[in-house]
Amino acid sequence: MDDRWNLLQNQPFSRLNARERAYAICNPESFTELLGPRLKLTSPHLPPMGQTPQFDDGVVVGLGTVGKAPAVVVSQESKFLGGGVGEAHGTKMVMAIRLALRGQEILESRSKSSESRGRVAVVISFDTGGVRLQEANAGLLAHSEVMDAFQAARGKVPIIGIVGGTVGCFGGMGFVAASVDVLIMSDVGRLGLTGPGVIEEVVGTEEFDAANRALVWRTTGGRHRFITRDADFIVEDTMKAFREKVAEVASWPIEKIASKRIIGTGEMVLEQMRLVDLAANDRIQDSWDLWRQFGNEDIEYLWDSNVSEFEANARRWPRGRVGDND
């Protein structure tokens, strides 16, 4: 048995680095890195700025299997420039999705029955503040390339997102994470577009007090995103919890996976507009106002309870769709 893999499973997901996460999210000994540090492909833009580049440009990409599915894994490293997306980093992400589609086409071209062929999944572990400012323009463009690749993957290759790192997922990567099929978060994970620090800086402390950690977490954290259904699952902060959930989701039929999407159709836009309506005219001052509207009464209890108690007792936004009120 693979001792390193076993050891990683019980570690907090948030404490692991990008390569450990990519390796341990896959079945034991199944992960092969593409364009790994051995090839030393670094950003040429950073050294002239006095910044030491990294051999993987802050993102680990590779092939493996999760449960029964062949998978392309993308894992961002927040310890390198905050997980920021630069030129090589961005192109690696885009290529990962394109190669997953190619893998799926190869499987489909084989003559066996569809069940035995398997189906490729993409797993992305987000840990990033979005665009890397040192390569801002290329990073920005990469976001548009990833979104286009996501749309190309629709209905063919499911994209499973994970947000459980110490930086979370902000900036442009916030909408990338919202555009996956299924999103899994932990209590540590945070998701947003404009980070609390940026809001405080450009608008003011009265709009958002970024030093207030409880406020930051109840606005952007996994529990709030679970309640509004932006996150489909909330799991414990362990490698094992994330891996088991990813493997479970990867085995679902593609229709079930698509049903978990929150945006990507005209109906979903109108559905989300109903959520937006609840917040108009300053009716919502705090995420907990929204929790109360969905019928959560003992908020303090929900906030302090452990993840499984929270998951069992939290009342989520009903989405307004029949049969989706679980």
Added chain:
Amino acid sequence: MPGAGPGGGLEIMINFVGRGRDAIDYIVDEGSFEENLCGGETLDPEWAESAVVGSATLSGETVTVIANDAGIANPRFRMVYAGLMGLEEGFKMAHAVYLTIKADKDKPLAEKRPIILVVDTPGMSPGKVEEIIGIYKSTGAYQLASAEARRAGHPIVAMVVGRAISGGFLCHGLQADRILALSDEFGTMVHVMPLVGIARVTKINIMLLEELSEGNPVFASGVSHFYNLGGVDEIIESVADMRPRVKAQIDEIRRLKAAGEYDKVGPWSRLMSGIKRGGRKTSEKVIELMEEEFNLALSSWLGGEDDGFTP
């Protein structure tokens, strides 16, 4: 027209910064724009008024127009003003795209109506309520809708007439088949953050950044930098050129799509242009090496030709 003003040496430049709505008439057939009429449906005129959507004609053909009016605030959301796009604005623009797809869903490729984006926005609204509800869904929805319309055959052309900044540009512009931008003399601004901001956040000396930006388009502000990176497909030098160039791009996009060349339009095509124009320094190598390593790993990843996939 740049430089074409009345006598006396006084030059009058048309400037569309903050005037996205006014620019519409310079791009489509003059006077043809009908606001809130979208794919045969009429939208509530009070819904997110700064997100200007509707139908117009270009050379007589019906097109969908999506613009942003920086002069209008949203009375329901405080952080939507001066061109910032909020929750309702992104969703409304996405809705307009889906209505366009629906209206033409049974039409052949050559008759899918074009979508014209008139771009002038400083970004997405940075507010607390926006984060509570999740504004990333609003901008994400619009991008996915645009990518779907583009892949369904609708030609999408973005015309940058003012500011195309950071998340605002991603939301409204960067999913187009082709992106045209008025040159810098028109006050056009394309960037993620001005250099002073980058210097402050990254703690890199501003003098060094200024010096580096002369030879490297990867981080600095400006239409020509984005052109070199592939992020702008064509720079337009006069207001009068906007209409014929948008029309010519639509024809070209239709030709490419009819030939099935979907990788020659949209974001991937701009990545390729960036490599060709020399602005992207590592992307080509990344693509090559990943292809190579993928092919080497393929049989152990998916099993051999006859094996099927066995985990």
